[in-house]
Amino acid sequence: MTQMTQEEIVAAVKTVAQGLEALRSEHTGILHSLHEAPDPVVSERAGLVQQSADMIELGLGEAQVIMALAAHLQLVEAEKQKLRTQVRRLCQENAWLRDELASTQQRLQSSEQMVAQLEEDKRHLEFMSSVSKYDQDVNEDNASEQSKSEKPDPVVDLFPDDDADDRHNMSPTPPNQLQLSQQVNAGYEIPARLRTLHNLVIQYASQGRYEGKYEEVEKYYQRALEIYEKRLGADDPNVSKTMNNLASCYLKQGKYKEAEVLYKQILNRAHEREFGTIDGENKPIWQVAEEREENKAKNKENVPYGEYGGWHKAAKVDSPTVTTTLKNLGALYRRQGKYEAAETLEDCALRSRKEALDIVKHSRNLLTDDRRKPGSAKDKNSRRGSRESLDMTYDGDEVSSNKCV
Incomplete structure (x- = not known):
């Protein structure tokens, strides 16, 4: 027997319902005729007909229920098909929204990159604007400098350098040889932005514009240090010089930890350039000083400083920057109560200073003797080369300063 479909069932039910309607009409007529006859036998037949009529009514009711259920x-x-159609449409819309979201995210990412680039350009332009604004005051009248010479020098207060009085005396390069030393260093070009930035800080400090405004000085030196390290490399003397100035600025603000880190970094670099990689046997001077401080605190006998080797010779690497760093770190140790460590650094600075003065004195004697001796053009060229060699070897910091300014 094959399974009937819904349409076939509905059609069969309608046919059966029509047949039942016809039977109900016949039973209704039979009941009327039987009710008129008073015969008891007829009454029994009427009951059977009535029972059949009730069953027919029941069948008609079931047929109506089946047809209503089919409807x-x-x-x-139909609702199911409608919902399926809506689901398909929603799936299509969802796929479209996903595509739109991906496209929007890409546009957002590119917009964020553009905004970041524009912000960086804006900061750069603001920085250049401030540089151009303040650069107009670089060539002011020098009359105010003479009146301010009687006051404490803010540059010395901002960047303390105990060798400031001896810098010109320690330099083996006479003033009339400045042009010659600049020619020697013609290949060492410093970008214009670095020169301008360095001039700004020195000029404003000398004019007293940054008295107490160490946060602004800190910002300028951090910017200068970033540019120096990026353009000239971490081993350039100007990097150590700027780090020393930034550390001095930290000291003025009471940021002793930051200043100590920078001082030790300068000494580490000087040590590595002079003596090689730092290890357990090859220690920089600040580690030697702190070990002597610890031995003193533990009541242990310190080894004489001279037996640690000639670390003080490393000060010649960035002299007078390293010498200044030694003294500044020694002063910081004294603030912290580390007197033995401070004395070790100060002793090292004094030794390097004495050696530098001896070198300067000897170099000046040689220059004086050369001027007094008559010679050919070849001798003059030889003396010129000697001066250039002295400029490059012992006065690197001065040359670098002149190049920056």
């Missing part, structure tokens, strides 16, 4: 199923199926 309801058709409505449910």
Whole structure:
């Protein structure tokens, strides 16, 4: 027996319902005729006919229920198809929204990159604007400098350098040889932005514009240090010089930890350039000083400083920057109560200073003797080369300063 479909069932039910309607009409007519006859036998027949009529009514009711159920199923199926159509449409819309979201995210990412680039350009332009604004005051009248010479020098207060009085005396390069030393260093070009930035800080400090405004000085030196390290490399003397100035600025603000880190970094670099990689046997001077401080605190006998080797010779690497760093770090140790460590650094600075003065004195004697001796053009060229060699070897810091300014 094959399974009937819904349409076939509905059609069969309608046919049966029509047949039942016809039977109900016949039974109704038979009941009327039987009720008119008073015969008891007829009454018994009337009961059977009535029973058949009730069953016919029941069958008609069931047929109506089946047809109503079929109609309801058709409505449910129609709703189901409608919902399926909506689901397909929603799936299509979801896929479209996903595509739009991906496209929007890409545009947002590119916009964020553009905004970041524009912000960086804006900061750069603001920085250049401030540089151009303040650069107009670089060539002011020098009359005010003479009146301010009687006051404490703010540059010395901002960047303390105990060798400031001896810098010109320690330099083996006479003033009339400045042009010659600049020619020797013609290949060492410093970008214009670095020169301007360095001039700004020195000029404003000398004019007293940054008295108490160490945060602004800190910002300028951090910017200068970043540019120096990026353009000239971490081993350039100007990097150590700027780090020393930044550390001095930290000291003025009470940021002793930051200043100590920078001082030790300068000494580490000087040590590595002079003596090689730092290890357990090859220690920089600040580690030697702190070990002597620890031995003193533990009541241990310190080894004489001279037996640690000639670390003080490393001060010649960036003299007078390293010498200044030694003294500044020694002063910082004294603030912290590390007197033994401070004395070790100060002793090292004094030794390097004495050696530098001896070198300067000897170099000046050689220059004086050369001027007094008559010679050919070849001798003059030889003396010129000697001066250039002295400029490059012992006065690197001065040359670098002149190049920056």
